[in-house]
Amino acid sequence: MTRLLRVELRRLFSRRLVVLTMVGTLAVSLLLLWGVWESSQPMSEAELASAEQMYQQELEYWEEHGEADRAQCLEDEAAEAERTGEEVDWGCESMTGPEREWYVTTAPPLQESLPFTLAAMSTLVLFASGLIGATFTAAELSTGAMSTWLSFEPRRLRVFASKMSAAALGVVPAAALAVAVVVAGSSLIANHLDLAAGMGAAQWGDTAWMALRILGLAALGALVGGALGFLLRHTAAVLGLVVVAFIVEQMVRGLVPRTAPWAPSVNVEGWVQHGTVYYLEECTSDASGMMCDYTERALSFGHSATYLLVLTSVVVTLAAIAFRRRDAV
Structure with missing residues (x-):
């Protein structure tokens, strides 16, 4: 099995599309860093002057009309409460004058921006890993190369296991390099612009664990992509299925929002x-009509981890059964 795995790893990195996908992932990570650089820039002198002018205008208006506006709001609020016979709160008491921070924006510190950058990176890593896994297995089936390979190693489950293991292990170095580039580049940019002061041991620990979870996601993506390659036999078919599945998921979530905990993208x-x-x-109904509000629900890491591991296991098992029982490869 170890010999087969070494052979499959060499075959994986000999495929041009695999190498191009890995290089493309690294290139996109550099584009992400460009976006980080742009979003971390402070406001220019002209932008600061314009923001200050807007702030002063709003402050002058508030000093002249603010108390009257609040009094009018309270009066209208009381009138509405009297008309409906229910308690009404329009937030009049919280009406205050403008603050300079509303107009003069600052770049987010590294401890806030880095998790969002890595989350964006994870989507790219998942797609690239799935594509690598799919093309690695589907290409050999569609071209007939698998038949030749089985003449040397007829034990199909060993071939299946070695190919899936090679796909999962092979994507990890490329994913690790891309993640390292993003983390190191974001840190250098933040240090250059004095945005890294809040990164302590706890924040770096969280970043390290997030990076490891992204590497695990890459391995899962390669396994699912490889399994779908065995099932569908064509890389294009795998990509088409992924696109259709994503569209269907969005439609189902729009029609039945309570399915969100079982949506793949939410669990990723x-x-x-x-x-x-x-x-x-x-939504609730009363004498004044229907009122709707959005409530926040938590989805735990344990739920997401179990969901993805079970989903991956099911797809891989189906692929193994199909490959084992298929007469013509």
Whole structure:
């Protein structure tokens, strides 16, 4: 099995599309760093002057009309409460004058921006890993090379296991390099612009764990892509299925929002971010009509991890059964 794995790893890195996908992933990670650089830039002198002018204008208006506007708001609020016979709160008491921070924006510190950058990177890594796994297995089936290979090693499950293991292991170095580039580049940019002061041991520890989860996601993506390659036999068919599945997921979530905990994309987010949240619209009816509000629901990392591991196991098992029982390869 070890010999087969070494052979499959060499075959993996000999495929041009695999190498191009890995290089493309690294190139996109550099583009992400360009976006980080742009979003980390402070406001220019002209932008600061314009923001200050807007702030002063709003402050002058508030000093002249603010108390009257708040009094009018309270009066209208009381009138509405009297008309409906219910308690009404329009937030009049919280009406205050403008603050300079509303107009003068600052770049987010590294401890806030880095998790979002890595989350964006994880989507790219997942797609690239799935594509590598799919083309690695589907190409040999569609070209007939698998038949030749089985004449040397007829034990199909060993061939299947070696190819799937090679796909999962082979994507990890490329994913690790891309993640390392993003983390190191974001850190250098933040240090250059004095945005890294808040990164302590706890924040770097969280970053390290997030990076490891992304590497695990890459391995899972390669396994699923490789399994779908065995099932569908064509890389284009795998890509088409992924696109259709994503569209169907979005439609189902739009029609039935309570299915969010079982949506693959939500659980991928929960895996990468060690738990996530989703929102459900809840509506109530009374004498004044229907009122709707969005409530936040938590999705734990344990739920997402179990979901993805079970989903991957099911797809891989189906692929192994299909490859084992298929008469013509």
